[in-house]
Amino acid sequence: MTTEATEAAMAAGHAAEAAEKGGMPQLDFSTYPNQIFWLLVTLVVVYLILTKFALPRISSVLAERQGTITNDLAAAEELKLKAQEAEEAYNKALAEARVEAQRIANETRAAIKADLDKAIAKADAEIAAKTAEAQKAIAEIRAHALESVQEVAKDVAREIVALLGGKPDARSITAAVKAHLKGEKRP
Amino acid sequence: MEGDIVQMGAYIGAGLACMGMGGAAVGVGSIVGNYLSGALRNPSAAQSQTAMLFIGIAFSEAFGIFSFLVALLLMFAV
């Protein structure tokens, strides 16, 4: 009811306005003070909102993000450098270790060789000593053997002479054995 | 009768005023076309000139809007 009444009144008002001021609401100067007042209020409120809250906050967020990105990039760069350093250190250590290993191997080899030489020399000396001893023993044995051969030959010759009925004469037998042994040796 | 003639004149005037929009269309087309041909020749410089493109369009378009405004005034305000 009331709405209808207001509508009717408004329509009447519109018609009156339209007849009075023409059609464009934009050119209805009676509303200008109202529009300008509220526009200024709006702009001031927006300006205050922006300068008090929004802009400092957004700029700080942006600056913070920029800072974080820069820091992260720097940290990444640092880590990369560290990794490179570590790799270099590793390579250096590896090379050093290799050299050390080489050195130890050489030393060991030299030590072993020295020991071996010493042992060989000792063994040679022992062998030489033993050889000399053995040769002496052989010579002795040979001398003994020669003597026993003479004795055996004398004994055999005496026995033979006795069997044949003769009288064994020691001197002549010895001379004969000697002559034989010499004769044997001669050819 | 007299009011009818005035109204007729206003309507005819409004229609005539709308021809101005064609001029604005030609102007905007010329600006964008030239921008595009320049941008295709040197694409690296195109990005920095988009602001100038919009300023040019805005200036050129304003006259079409003026003619539209005249038409509106003739239709509703006279």
Added chain:
Amino acid sequence: MAAEAESETGLVFHPMEQFKIEPLFGEGPIHWYTITNQTLWMGIAVLVIFLLLVVGTSRRALVPSRIQSIGELAYGFVYKMVEDVAGKEGVKYFPYVMTLFMFIVVANFLGLIPTSFSTTSHIAVTVVMALMVFVGVTILGFVKHGIGFLKLFWVSSAPLALRPVLAIIEVISYFVRPVSHSIRLAGNIMAGHAVIEVFAAFAAILAIAPLSMLGIVAMYGMDMLVAFVQAYVFTILTCVYLKDALHPAH
């Protein structure tokens, strides 16, 4: 106007009805303090700006949420515009430019909501904003450069004989600035809404109703573009005028 536009075919054109300013409560004459439908939508614009730029960024997230990134995008967009066009010295006036941009762009897009009221289609509103820019920039120019600000009108690169003529043209174009600055914005918004209204009126005829609906959809998309581009243009022209005030020499 209703009596004029109503014709015998049954078509009813009220393209200007939507811009009518009415008191929100009750009726009667509109005083300077009356709360009207325009006041309501200005308040909604303020609310949207508050939600977008203050509430949306309240978490100060390092990785922004959607609303926060819209706010940051708007900030970066206007900041870069001011810095690029007006130079480093112009950054001082960035909050004013940002205020204008945020209000215009939010009001334009709010006006596109069906049955809403488009604040920026009113010449009173845009003229006030344009005059603020014009007067502010002129005062700034004279404060910064004193009488040297007048060099803006003296084109030193032109031949001497031509300079007085050019100076007259420059002065005229300087004083036409607020007019074109304001009419452009209001006219664009008004035109878009009026054309949608005209298409809507054609929908009353059954035969061409589908076509008119398509037309409404197309014009709506166009108006979305216009809503942003006009806010951009208003702001960038503000920056250009600011640059003229800061560096008047040609």
